[in-house]
Amino acid sequence: MDRKYDVFIESERGTGKKLGYILPIINYISMIQESDGCESTDVPVAVILMKDMDVCKEVELKISKLYPNVKIGHLFGYSKDINMINEIYKDCDIIIASIVRFIKVIEDDNFSSFKNAISKTNFIVVEESEELVELFWDNYLKLLCCDFFNRKAPEQIRIFSSCGLVDLTPEMFMKKYAQDDYVIMKFQNNVDCPPKESTKPFPAFDAPDIHKKENVFGKNFQDFVNYSDIIVSRPQHNIIVNNFTNNQHFTSNRSYNRHSFPVIYDGYGTNNFVDFLRPRHIVDTFSNNYCNLYYQEQKRVQQSPITPLEEPRIISQFHSDQNYPDYLIEEVEDNELDSLSFMDSFTSTGILRKLGVLKINIFDSFNKLLEILKSIFEMDNTFKVITFIKRPEGCKYASYYCRCHGLNSRAITRVHDTDNAKKNLQFFEATDGAVLFVEDKYKNSLIRNLRAHVVITLNLPDTEDDFEEKIRYLGDVNGNGGLFIIMGTRDTVNKEWIKRRMNNMKRGVF
Numbered sequence: 001m002d003r004k005y006d007v008f009i010e011s012e013r014g015t016g017k018k019l020g021y022i023l024p025i026i027n028y029i030s031m032i033q034e035s036d037g038c039e040s041t042d043v044p045v046a047v048i049l050m051k052d053m054d055v056c057k058e059v060e061l062k063i064s065k066l067y068p069n070v071k072i073g074h075l076f077g078y079s080k081d082i083n084m085i086n087e088i089y090k091d092c093d094i095i096i097a098s099i100v101r102f103i104k105v106i107e108d109d110n111f112s113s114f115k116n117a118i119s120k121t122n123f124i125v126v127e128e129s130e131e132l133v134e135l136f137w138d139n140y141l142k143l144l145c146c147d148f149f150n151r152k153a154p155e156q157i158r159i160f161s162s163c164g165l166v167d168l169t170p171e172m173f174m175k176k177y178a179q180d181d182y183v184i185m186k187f188q189n190n191v192d193c194p195p196k197e198s199t200k201p202f203p204a205f206d207a208p209d210i211h212k213k214e215n216v217f218g219k220n221f222q223d224f225v226n227y228s229d230i231i232v233s234r235p236q237h238n239i240i241v242n243n244f245t246n247n248q249h250f251t252s253n254r255s256y257n258r259h260s261f262p263v264i265y266d267g268y269g270t271n272n273f274v275d276f277l278r279p280r281h282i283v284d285t286f287s288n289n290y291c292n293l294y295y296q297e298q299k300r301v302q303q304s305p306i307t308p309l310e311e312p313r314i315i316s317q318f319h320s321d322q323n324y325p326d327y328l329i330e331e332v333e334d335n336e337l338d339s340l341s342f343m344d345s346f347t348s349t350g351i352l353r354k355l356g357v358l359k360i361n362i363f364d365s366f367n368k369l370l371e372i373l374k375s376i377f378e379m380d381n382t383f384k385v386i387t388f389i390k391r392p393e394g395c396k397y398a399s400y401y402c403r404c405h406g407l408n409s410r411a412i413t414r415v416h417d418t419d420n421a422k423k424n425l426q427f428f429e430a431t432d433g434a435v436l437f438v439e440d441k442y443k444n445s446l447i448r449n450l451r452a453h454v455v456i457t458l459n460l461p462d463t464e465d466d467f468e469e470k471i472r473y474l475g476d477v478n479g480n481g482g483l484f485i486i487m488g489t490r491d492t493v494n495k496e497w498i499k500r501r502m503n504n505m506k507r508g509v510f
Helices: 017-034 053-066 081-088 099-106 109-118 129-133 137-148 170-177 290-303 362-379 392-404 418-430 464-471 496-506
Strands: 006-010 046-050 072-075 094-098 123-126 157-162 182-186 239-242 249-252 354-359 384-389 408-412 434-439 454-458 475-477 483-488
Touching: 006 017, 006 170, 017 053, 017 123, 017 157, 046 053, 046 099, 053 072, 053 094, 072 099, 094 099, 099 109, 099 137, 123 137, 129 137, 129 157, 137 170, 157 170, 170 182, 354 496, 362 384, 362 392, 362 454, 362 483, 384 392, 392 408, 392 434, 408 418, 418 434, 454 464, 464 483, 464 496
Parallel strands: 006 157, 006 182, 046 094, 046 123, 072 094, 123 157, 354 483, 384 434, 384 454, 408 434, 454 483
Antiparallel strands: 239 249
16 A cells, blocks of 8 residues: 555456455455554545445455455445444444445535545445446536545545446546546456566556646556556456555456457557556457457347347447447448338428426436426327437336336337347337437437437437537427427536527527
């Protein structure tokens, strides 16, 4: 713990990231407990935050197995907050919390002493951080990193664990949420490493002058020959994590149960191992057979004659759905789109007739969306509605949720193969009073002619250019239609360009 760097860990799911941060923390706790001058304190050593209660239980189980002497406090589940906090005050080492429950507690004025204590913790761990930069979860992360924990303890270390960011690079993420300088760790399926005897701990170096946050192994170090093996993934699929406390290396023996592929040329003249240290180049290499495997699996799914309607297929276990590259999305020939004549149903298209802006609570966004959709179809049960949602999981859940409440709904996302997407579009075209959920980043010629009476965006971080682009999906019949609804949290709907557009609409300026 000599150098207080914030840490970003990125690796595929199931590769040992949790052990990567648990082991150094419990090692630190064990050293404190074994030291002669150990004193009881109400400040926990670590606060571990995550989105899912099941993940909270998983992390607690791992910690308990590795070090039974550690005292764990809970902030998740269905117990009352006051009972949990009274339990935590009994000399707790680690607090494991669901992020929603944690936010609820720190916003409660009745727990001021508790909040003061936990804000000074040594370690803050944010699990599944890639999901906390999406939609309304970003508000939570900002509140935690930029407000509640912001420089309350100068020696504090923030650890962000991720399976893979979508719209941000690790450096962009850390410049936004790290407290000071940071280290980025990214692991591959298989990396041919330098010889084992060359592996060494982080080199000592003098702290730089006061400066903006930066990746200490990006811009502060230029000689990658001397520091190239700081953190590597062994060919046996074991993750090596450098322990800052005592310079030991811990190995997480979690097998991938996958094929191994060599690493391709990384753009810096290296074929054998990944360069972790070049400025602005924090591991962007993939396996040689990676794209071919994805493409073959995609073709196999598309050719299946029994692929069920509205069932997205996870096409490759090597590639998470949020990272599908756009160039792998198949374009459809024009003659395949002849039957999808959405524009024929409207007298005019691409014209904004009405604009509505609705501020929603982050906890009930889908309930509010359902209310809006029901009111639209009560107004006119022949209307068609397109709703843009950021992630494919959100689209699929929204479609299922609406169908459970009696609405005609379908979804198209990047995890739908072309046949399924086309069937869902055909259903949308042929059905009056239907809603289609579209992933915001979906780019396919299938939706080129897509039009609807109403377009809704659900808490998207859109710019005015994005808004103008989505207006083209509007259609109306002799002025009946052309309604655009922006639904979002306070930060989303209070953007200056939205206020300006609303004022213009009130004055009759479209």
